[in-house]
Amino acid sequence: MxxxxxxxxxxxxxxxxxxxxxxxxxxxxxxxxxxxxxxxxxxxxxxxxxxxxxxxxxxxxxxxxxxxxxxxxxxxxxxxxxxxxxxxxxxxxxxxxxxxxxxxxxxxxxxxxxxSCNRTATIAFIEEDALWNLSGVQCSERDGRINGEKSYVFNGSSADLILVIARCQPEGIFGLFALDGGAKGLHKDSVKSLDLTRQLARLTLKNADALRLADWNEHKHRQFLDLACIALANEMVGGAQRMLDSALEYSSTRVQFGRTIGSLQAIKHKCAEMLLKIEFARSAALCAAQFVRDESERSKMASMAKAMASDAFMNAASECIQIHGGIGFTWENDTHLWYRRAKSSEVYLGDSNYHRENYLQSLGL
Amino acid sequence: MQWTEARVRQEVRTWLGENWDPNARLIEWRNKLMDSGWGMPAWPTHWFGKDMPDGLIPTVQEEFARVNAVGVARTGIRLWAAETLLAHGNDEQRERFLRKILTGEEIWCQLFSEPGSGSDLAGVTTRAERKGQEWIVNGQKVWTTSAHHADYGLLLARTNWDVPKHQGMTYFVVDMKQEGVEVRPLKQMNGHASFNQVFFTDARIPLNNRIDEEGNGWRVAMTTLMHERRAANALAGQSRSKTPEGTIYEEERCENTVLSEPYTWYPQRAGRVDLAIDRAAATKTLDNPVVRQELAQLLMMSQCSEWTALRARAAREKGQPQGPEGSLGKLANSYIARQALRVHTITTGLGSMLEGEDAPMEGLIAEILLSVPAISIAGGTDEIQKNIIAERVLGMEKEPRLDGGPFREVRKN
Incomplete structure (x- = not known):
């Protein structure tokens, strides 16, 4: 490594x-x-x-x-x-x-x-009863047409190409399908997302035309989710670092009681703890990225990376607001934009409780 | 001639081949190490060394380990005492002390902390006053490991009360086996007595036992503490799994048994992460979702801490600028130990109310529960550690100080 x-x-x-x-x-x-x-x-x-x-x-x-x-x-x-x-x-x-x-x-x-960025694409894989597994998937394909609903689709309203995971024939088989963003029978509802920088859509498919690309199964789905977790964990580490940097910058200029608030131990100790959590998360995310081809270790590493990053980013974003004080709670201050990303990313692909459990199971416990 | 890895390996191999004897007497063998320079190869050639760059020392250690050769004495504070005397002592002091520290013939202790100066080490009030041809010491030190065995102590004492606190200290070597030095064991909350209190009542130090200049004590003490931290980092992976055949190992074991006794509870202080999974299985709590969450958190923290340390090392080896990852180890260990304590408590349950031989794991769990509180205090509290990280790593502004001016006028305990 x-x-x-x-x-x-x-x-x-x-x-x-x-x-x-x-x-x-x-x-x-x-x-x-x-x-x-x-x-x-x-x-x-x-x-x-x-x-x-x-x-x-x-x-x-x-x-x-x-x-x-x-x-x-x-x-x-x-x-x-x-x-x-x-x-x-x-x-x-x-x-x-x-x-x-x-x-x-x-x-x-x-x-x-x-x-080559000629088209944008997204993947619709989450359903209300199928968050991080295939068994609850209700969306189904028959004769090249898909019926069902998908939720929490990133950029679902604007994507040129939509990939969909759906059941197909015979019973118990899944497939990866492609739909044109303007396909007949595809209804795209933009939903208001907490993270203002990530557009979400709910898709309703009624006999929507779809092209079958490949078979899909639990094994492939696990691989897809692991890779997504590792990617998101690394993105979150970047966000967390920004929150720490922002807190440091503000606390070095904000003066109260005749001194910068950064000279107060109450603020110093918060920042040191933020740093520790971020560096742990960075280690997990950096290392997990190197396990993507290792079938036996990948899930374990992905869960560790996602759990550590979720907690580190959420902690950093909350503390960053706290260190900014009143101004940190205003719309005008940028911190809430990262806080929104942190909260949204914390639960997307499973929160840290879910991934700690997954981690233990990957250890055979 | 330049040292290269190949040359080091070949020379140490040849020398060990000609000299190593597992049935030699321990002190005799270590004297040979001191004479040959293979005991402390990074040291200068005229002071028991071979002028070898730090990067090649692992090669020497590998060759020693290959034939299970015994090295210089490393118990207790020896290495950092020796490094301090090498760096700040005069030739006469080096000549007098270095050899017997490293052969193990003389035992040393470190007299820095005081009841009134813990986190604020520079606030020491043990005083040394010059009277004729000697220094007279009065005061009290605490948390002194092995003081009851020690022949000599490294003493930080105040010699000038009219200058700012960091400028009024001087560093001495004090003879511990004299009237005027009283050593009393200090019993800890976990029942062990690994440390001592040391009382000085008109204890005497000859003039030529002053290390470095008068008033330079703080700088010398920093050298000692730097080597202590370095030694702590290098400690992992030093123990031999099985004792090989030979009488020299018997002597080494006797030395270790006496001097390692104060450290037997240190693994428990670190939380015994290694026991966590087995304990959850043994106590049949692995199906408890709270236990599962806390256990997973512990294992992840432990893994991430290890990787963070490896990142620091990799950056060092690549010559990249030191990132924040190198300064977090001590704080990380505190958090891990506390998390381990949480896991041991919830897996053990009511058994956590017991101590002694009838308690879970013959009292080992109780020892963990009662030892972990030390890890976030010893060697620098978490709070001081966070200040250091905030100021030196994150560049946050230093706290305004209230202890400037002549030390005499500074508020003290």
Missing amino acids: EFALTAEQTQLRDTVAQFLESRCPISHTREVMTSTPGYDKERWVNLGRDMGLGGIHAPTECGGAGLSYSETCIVLEQMGNALYCGPYFSSNVLAVNALLIGGTTESRQFLADLV
Whole structure:
């Protein structure tokens, strides 16, 4: 296992950080998050196509960069730090992962389009009775048409291509399907999301036309969820770090009782604890990214990364508001935008209680 | 001639091949180590060493381990006493003390903490006054490991009360076997008595036992503490799993039994994470969802802490700037120990009300419950540790101080 970034990885991290800082500052995010489609398409194309980040871990024959999942996670960490608002996570990570895991020629045919940012895609896999498993999935396909409902679909209203997990014939078989964003029988309801930088939709499918890409099963679904957890954990570590940095910056300038509040031990101790939790989460996220091909360890590492990151980010965001005091609770102050991301990411893909339980089960306990 | 890994390996192998004898007398063998430079290879050649860069020391240790050769004495505070005297002592002091510290013939202790100065170590009020050809010491030290065995002590004492607190201390070597030095055991809340209180009543120190300049004591003490921290970090993985054949190991074991006695409860102080899973299984609490949550949290923290330390090491090895990950170990260990205590309590249940031989695991669980509170105090409290992290790692502003000016006028206990 590698415990330090290589020179190339450091360079990648710094390049992405610089771009996001100059081109996607939080003022820009505030503008685009309330627009339609809820993100700046040009910036997304800059990142995905111009900077070549559209399919970092996708193989080169599909137009990807052919790098490892660690590099994808390095980019996501910076996006979490900057609170990047765009379909990168849903399209270039989740959808790309699903197509790669699908593994068939049919599923791979869409990869080039996603990697080059010609189209945005998302994946609809959550149902009210099927959060993180396949057994409760009600959506079903018959004769190329899908019926059912999917919830919590990232960028579901704006995506050009929608991947759907559904039951198919014969009984007990699942498939990965592709639908055009404008398919007949597909109803997309935007729902108001707590995280203002991540658009959510509820999809209702009534005899919607769908193309079957690949078989799907518990094993593939587990792999998909593990990779999603690892990606999200890395993004969350970036967000948590930003909260600590913001708290440090504010506490070094805010003066009360004739001294900076950062010179008070009450604030120092909060920051030291934030740091400890963040560094633990960073270790877990960094290491988990290196286990994506290890069938026996992957789930365990993914659960550890997601649990540690969920708690570290939520703690950092809450403490950041607290350290800012009254101003931290205002709309004008940016902290709540990260707090919203932290809360939303905390429960997405399962909260830390769920993943601690998963972790023990992966240990055979 | 430059040291290279290949050359080190070959030379140490040859030397061990010609000299190592598992049936040699322990002191005789260690004198050989001191004479040859293989005992402390990172030290200068004219002071028992070989001028070897730190990076090659593991190679020497590997070769020693390969043939189970015994090294210099490392029990207690020896290494950091020796490093301090090497760095700050004069040639006469080095000549007099270094060899017997490392052969194990003389036992040393460290006299820094006082009842009135714990976290604020620079507030020591044990006084040393110069009278003619010697220094006269009066005062009290505490938390002194092995003081009842020690031949000599490293003493931090105040010699000037009219300058700011950090400038008025001087560092001495004090003879512990003299009238005027009284050692009393200090019984802890867990029942052990690993430390001592040391009372000085007109104890005498010859002039040439002053280490470094008068008033430089704080700087010398910092060297000692730096080596203590380094030794603590290097401690892992030093123990031999099985004692090999040879009379020298018998002598080594006797030495260790006496001097390691104060440390037998240290693993319990760290929470015994290694027992957690087995305890949950043995107490049939693995199906309790609260136990499962707390246990998983403990195992994850423990794993993440290990990885965080490895990240610090990897960054060091790659020559990357030191990140915050290197300063968190001590604080991390406190949190892990407390989490372990929580797990042991909920798995053990009512058995946590018992102590002694009839208690769960013959009292081991009770010892954990009663020892963990020490880990967030010993060697720097969590609160001080957080201040250090906040100020040195996160760059937060220092707290305004109220202890400037002549020490005489500073508020004290």
